[in-house]
Amino acid sequence: MHIFEGFLPSPWWQVWFAISIPVIMYGIYQMNKLVSQRREIVPLLAVAGAFIFVLSSLKLPSVTGSSSHPTGTGMAAILFGPAVTSVLSVIVLLYQSLFLAHGGLTTLGANVFSMGIAGPFVAYALYKVASKAGMNFYLNVFLATAIADWVTYVVTSLQLALAFPFEGSVFASFKMFALVFATTQVPLAIMEGALTALIMKYVVQVKSDVLVGLNVLTSSAATKLREAME
């Protein structure tokens, strides 16, 4: 859920930049370390970013009739880890605001925090914990991406609520924003979770070595999943 240019008033857009920038710096540091070890990762990260951009511009069939686009960041977090995802999401969000008039420049900090930092970190943590606990891979991907979307939407509602408290109460306005946007965001998150899980299913079927190479799956787990399909 993008916050549009000019929507956040003065102290708040700076605050979200101040929170996001250190995380992004850390992400760039991590990425540079990765790049110095394996130089072929630069083009791979670039195409991954382009993939996220194009995926997020696809229209999902929606139940409520509103236009709904996946964020794609939950999937990126599972594939590349949250630190790299946060860097990629900065570029993707910048391009979305410039190419599609979706989002904005002053609100970039807030959008990066909700879509590039909070969502992916939660998705990654959930995925890692659940895969340690031996949960089914597809169910795990579904839950991680759907919950990442919900976290993003809750954080966006919180950002709006902090900027526009009702009668001095942030909680009251948070409830209101969350309630109204839930009508579009809750089904959207389920759709995106299902989409990502099914994409993963096809990828396991056709090109599972990619997932093994990215440490998303161990090679024994990948073989098991492929055998289960046959």
Next chain:
Amino acid sequence: MTHILDDYAVSSPLRYRNNWLKLTVVAFGILAGVSSNSPFVPLVIAVCMSFATVYFGKVPTGLYLRVLAAPAGFVMVSAVIIAFFFGEGAKLFSFEVLGFTLGVGSAGLNMALLVLARTLGGMSCLLFLSLTTPMIELFSVLKATRIPDSFIEISMMMYRYIFVFLEVAMGVKYAQTVRLGYKDFRTSFRSVVMLGTNLFIRSWEQGEKLYVSMNSRCYDGKLTMLDEKRPVRLPEIVLTCGYFVLVLAVFYFTRGISFI
């Protein structure tokens, strides 16, 4: 998959103007709009920047209005929420729904109008930038700042591949549509999944090929670009200064004034 604004920027007559000048104009407009307390400043900015985009940038008016309406859904919903619930004070009018009293107070209405005006002003500045300056021009600006090289490298390659994948995605989508792949909810979901998977696999293979092809052309982690010198002309300076003075004057004289 809508039109990408960059396509219009590439053929814009304002493309070959000084990048820094354009960025200054945009940054000034965005900052002045977001920090003003009266809705008039962002509205003046919106009018000026829309005029500049449509008249100097030769953007079709219909397209411009359509793009400007992109945030309408989100902004309208949030503005209505703010109008009804923000702030204390006497209600201008109210009515009862299901036993709850809903009312619009003057503080709430003012805030909602201010937010609407700010979004309009901000979006018109953003659109000026994206409809007159293609990303290629902005890369040289980014290179002049202290943003890490790897970040800029990745954004440059990503920029190229966005267009490659969009074309692939559009082709696949047409093919699916003519085969009735979007006839109802179930099939369209299936089609989107197949499209997404195909894109993922395709992009992975592209990424590996890209590395090989760039390596064989002696890629050392740095793409160099020609940064053209484009001096700022006198009429541009005069116009920009006039715009700045106008906005600052409006800013000064409308402090604390609101519609209601």
